[in-house]
Amino acid sequence: MKYFFFIFVAFSSNAAFGETISLGHDLFFDKRLSAHGLVSCASCHSPAKYFTDGEATARGEQPNRRNSPSVVDMDRRIWFMWDGRSPNLEHQMTMPLEGPAEHGFSRGGVAWIISRHYKSQWTQAFGEFPKALDSWLAGKTLDEAHALPIPSQKFAPDPLLREAISTMDDTEFMRLLFAEAQKRGGLMQSALMGLYQNEPTTNGEWTTRWTELHPTIKESINHVFELARVAVASFVRGIHTQPSKTEKGLPLTAAEERGRSLFHGKAGCANCHSGPDFTDDQFHNIGLREPKPFDAEFLPDLGRAFGVGAYRNNTNDSKQICMKKSNQACLEVPYLNVYGTEATGSFKTPSLRNVARTAPYMHNGSLKTLEDVLNFYNDLPAKPSVGKRSGLLRSLGFTSSELNDLKEFLQCLSSPVEYHDGRTTHVIP
Ligand code: HEC
Numbered sequence: 001m002k003y004f005f006f007i008f009v010a011f012s013s014n015a016a017f018g019e020t021i022s023l024g025h026d027l028f029f030d031k032r033l034s035a036h037g038l039v040s041c042a043s044c045h046s047p048a049k050y051f052t053d054g055e056a057t058a059r060g061e062q063p064n065r066r067n068s069p070s071v072v073d074m075d076r077r078i079w080f081m082w083d084g085r086s087p088n089l090e091h092q093m094t095m096p097l098e099g100p101a102e103h104g105f106s107r108g109g110v111a112w113i114i115s116r117h118y119k120s121q122w123t124q125a126f127g128e129f130p131k132a133l134d135s136w137l138a139g140k141t142l143d144e145a146h147a148l149p150i151p152s153q154k155f156a157p158d159p160l161l162r163e164a165i166s167t168m169d170d171t172e173f174m175r176l177l178f179a180e181a182q183k184r185g186g187l188m189q190s191a192l193m194g195l196y197q198n199e200p201t202t203n204g205e206w207t208t209r210w211t212e213l214h215p216t217i218k219e220s221i222n223h224v225f226e227l228a229r230v231a232v233a234s235f236v237r238g239i240h241t242q243p244s245k246t247e248k249g250l251p252l253t254a255a256e257e258r259g260r261s262l263f264h265g266k267a268g269c270a271n272c273h274s275g276p277d278f279t280d281d282q283f284h285n286i287g288l289r290e291p292k293p294f295d296a297e298f299l300p301d302l303g304r305a306f307g308v309g310a311y312r313n314n315t316n317d318s319k320q321i322c323m324k325k326s327n328q329a330c331l332e333v334p335y336l337n338v339y340g341t342e343a344t345g346s347f348k349t350p351s352l353r354n355v356a357r358t359a360p361y362m363h364n365g366s367l368k369t370l371e372d373v374l375n376f377y378n379d380l381p382a383k384p385s386v387g388k389r390s391g392l393l394r395s396l397g398f399t400s401s402e403l404n405d406l407k408e409f410l411q412c413l414s415s416p417v418e419y420h421d422g423r424t425t426h427v428i429p
């Protein structure tokens with residue numbers, strides 16, 4: 001008897017899980033979840049492009065400074081975003097959905113779309129849609145529901161620092177940061193955050209509307225938004241690479257084999273691109289040059305220093321996130337080094353699976369081809385645009401045939417990508 005009971009339970013929860021993935025899949029592709037109905041997650045993470053967009057930097061509701069990374073094998077990552085400012089996928093999801101540069105949408109809008117277009121799917125995945133919220137939404141247009149966004153945040157750098165940056169070279173930049181850090185009691189990160197102060201825009205209208213909402217409605221909107229993120233995250237967790245040529249034990253060509261030895265040996269790539277996905281899931285400053293000089297509008301991207309600062313300045317948020325779903329990143333958060341400078345200009349080591357298919361490269365999309373990347377590592381620019389280059393890197397000074405071997409090896413890290421829509425598995429060959 002117990003045996004049958006167990007099967008029944010396992011089957012029914014799998015069915016609900018399938019529905020959750022299916023809902024997440026549909027939301028991932030739904031452009032209605034954006035301020036002007038033009039942007040979905042897939043606009044920047046398109047299956048046809050191995051879940052990237054093929055652009056140097058992302059274009060959503062507004063232009064973005066960073067390159068859209070591939071969202072494959074996300075269940076194996078520890079930190080999310082180039083600067084790792086998010087410790088889990090559910091939390092990460094909030095940023096594109098409510099970020100003005102990506103979807104520019106709001107949790108009120110998400111609740112409205114779900115109540116109009118996804119009610120039965122929702123019920124199958126999570127049970128009944130909150131009744132009070134449903135009737136509250138029934139009398140509203142999308143615009144009315146959407147007019148309840150989180151207060152949009154704008155990065156407004158300290159005007160004095162901003163002016164200073166416009167003329168300085170890198171050493172000066174660091175000196176300035178140290179001086180600012182001392183002023184602020186020695187915390188490098190608060191100096192950095194001060195540089196890009198996270199000022200909520202004075203959206204008084206929003207605050208009034210949200211405050212005036214009935215607590216049940218507020219709570220239900222947040223609850224629906226949270227479950228929507230769970231659904232999309234469960235879909236994303238199911239996007240995986242299939243085994244590559246090397247993993248299938250297929251023979252490599254002589255050039256690929258030489259490239260593999262260089263990668264793991266003399267070239268030192270595996271110092272950071274290690275493990276099954278060719279990433280150590282850590283942050284390094286490889287010393288890229290920005291495509292143009294900094295000025296008051298084009299400020300340095302501080303990378304991990306900013307990501308660490310985000311946890312420090314947002315402890316309540318990180319605590320809440322980590323209370324719900326603790327993971328390795330959450331365990332590390334209390335020990336993040338806020339005094340160090342090595343975080344400045346550091347970015348997450350990207351996975352190299354399918355790297356031959358996901359150009360352009362780097363957090364700022366500044367390198368167009370694999371050749372550009374290899375030429376970069378072969379002859380490193382003398383001075384990084386931001387911070388200090390990792391001690392793990394030296395110019396390779398390789399011959400063109402060695403560089404070509406490395407390229408051949410990188411190309412054999414390509415393999416099909418599969419994802420599940422809750423009903424069937426799709427394979428991108
Ligand atoms: C306008 C383009 C755009 C849209 C739309 C967009 N993203 Fe992204 N996504 C990006 C960029 C750019 C980054 C890197 C951001 C950063 O580092 O600050 C990113 C990062 C991510 C990451 C972290 C990847 C990693 O390796 O750390 C995930 C996961 C992700 N997006 C999923 C989503 C989902 C789910 C949606 C829809 C709700 C979405 N994105 C919508 C551009 C976009």
Ligand code: HEC
Binds near residue numbers: 263269284285286348
């Ligand atoms: C010190 C650690 C480190 C070493 C050593 C290193 N990398 Fe990287 N690699 C990174 C980081 C970090 C990034 C992202 C940097 C950024 O965007 O600012 C990166 C980016 C890349 C990219 C771009 C991937 C993408 O999707 O944008 C490729 C390709 C790459 N590395 C290949 C190599 C090769 C080949 C070697 C050896 C010659 C190598 N790397 C050595 C850390 C390293």
